[in-house]
Amino acid sequence: MDDTYKYLGKRKRLVEQLRAAGITDTRVLQAIFKVPRHLFVEGVFADQAYENKALPIKEEQTISQPFTVAFQTQLLQLQPNMKVLEIGTGSGYQAAVLCEMGMRVFSVEINETLHREAKERLRRLGYQPYLLLGDGSLGWPRYQPYDGIIVTAASPKIPETLKRQLAIGGRMVVPVGDKHLQTMTVVQRLSTDRYQTETHQQFKFVPLRGKYGFG
Numbered sequence: 001m002d003d004t005y006k007y008l009g010k011r012k013r014l015v016e017q018l019r020a021a022g023i024t025d026t027r028v029l030q031a032i033f034k035v036p037r038h039l040f041v042e043g044v045f046a047d048q049a050y051e052n053k054a055l056p057i058k059e060e061q062t063i064s065q066p067f068t069v070a071f072q073t074q075l076l077q078l079q080p081n082m083k084v085l086e087i088g089t090g091s092g093y094q095a096a097v098l099c100e101m102g103m104r105v106f107s108v109e110i111n112e113t114l115h116r117e118a119k120e121r122l123r124r125l126g127y128q129p130y131l132l133l134g135d136g137s138l139g140w141p142r143y144q145p146y147d148g149i150i151v152t153a154a155s156p157k158i159p160e161t162l163k164r165q166l167a168i169g170g171r172m173v174v175p176v177g178d179k180h181l182q183t184m185t186v187v188q189r190l191s192t193d194r195y196q197t198e199t200h201q202q203f204k205f206v207p208l209r210g211k212y213g214f215g
Contacts, residue, residue, distance in 0.1 A: 007038055010050035014066055017052050023070045027078075031100035032070055037063075039121065040091040059111050061206055063091045064152065068203060072150055075173045075186050075200070078103060082147035085165065086129075087136035088208070092118030094152055095129045105129035106143050108136035110209050137210030139165045146170055153208035154182045161212060163187055163195060175205045179214060 015033045023029060038049035040063055045055045054065045073094075078084065080102040086095055089109035095118070098105045107129050109115040115133040122129060132140055138161055139149070145167035151159070151174035158176055166172055166189040175182035184200040207214040 007036070007050055014050045014052060018067055018070050021052075021067055023067070023074055025070075025074045027101050028070050028073050028097075031073075031097045032066055034100050035093065035096045036125070037066070037093060039125065040093040040096070057091045057114070058117070059113055061090055061111070061114065063093050064205070069094055069097060071200075072152070072173045072184070073097060073101075075184070076148040076150060076171050078148055083143070083145075083167075084148040084150065085140055085143075085146040085162075086150050086152065087139070087162070088152035089118045089131060090114055090152060092122045092127075094150065095131075096122060096125065096127050098150075099127040099129055103148075106132070106140050106146070108132045108134055108140055110135055135210035137161065137208055137212035141165060148172070149174075151175065151208065152205065153213070154179060154205040155208045155212075156214060158185060158187055158197070159212050163189065168192070175203050177202075179207050180204070 011033050015029050038046040041049050041055050052066050054062045057063050083104045084098050086107040089107040095105050095107045119131050144165040147167050147170045149162050149172040154175050168189055170189050172187045174185050176185045181202055183202050186198045188196045190196055
């Protein structure tokens with residue numbers, strides 16, 4: 001049986017759960033429905049891929065629960081063809097969701113194994129983000145400024161380096177806190193030297209590695 005049909009019912013139920021949980025951006029919901037999450041997890045977890053929970057991937061990392069992916073993406077308030085920087089490629093799932101929404105995606109991953117496997121996985125699925133193996137806490141200055149920056153790991157504070165890579169009007173979504181609990185934080189760049197910050201609910205992410213992360 002084609003996996004597209006095998007998981008069709010589960011995909012629909014997941015989207016309904018996300019809508020009930022407060023995800024209102026229809027483009028985000030459509031992307032979550034279309035991206036085959038079961039191909040981004042280890043095979044043994046494929047049948048759990050469309051449950052609203054985080055799952056383990058290689059290198060002691062996780063693929064975020066679908067609500068977290070949808071919530072962060074919705075907070076970016078994206079429009080088609082915007083340039084988005086992702087910090088922490090992981091399995092490549094978040095990058096795929098952004099690509100599905102029509103974004104120009106740039107994603108940085110510090111772990112070589114995850115970077116290599118995500119690159120191959122995304123290529124097979126027809127997604128074409130720009131991928132970099134490196135320290136995501138430094139961002140990707142070469143392609144700045146970005147309309148949106150999404151950090152998919154816990155940061156000890158709002159990363160100043162990433163703030164400076166935002167376009168005027170651009171938004172960064174980053175979980176800020178300690179290694180155990182973080183507050184989802186949105187930073188919007190209002191002008192060259194003015195930023196506005198808002199906070200949302202709490203989450204639990206794996207720690208950001210790198211110079212401006214947890215090491």
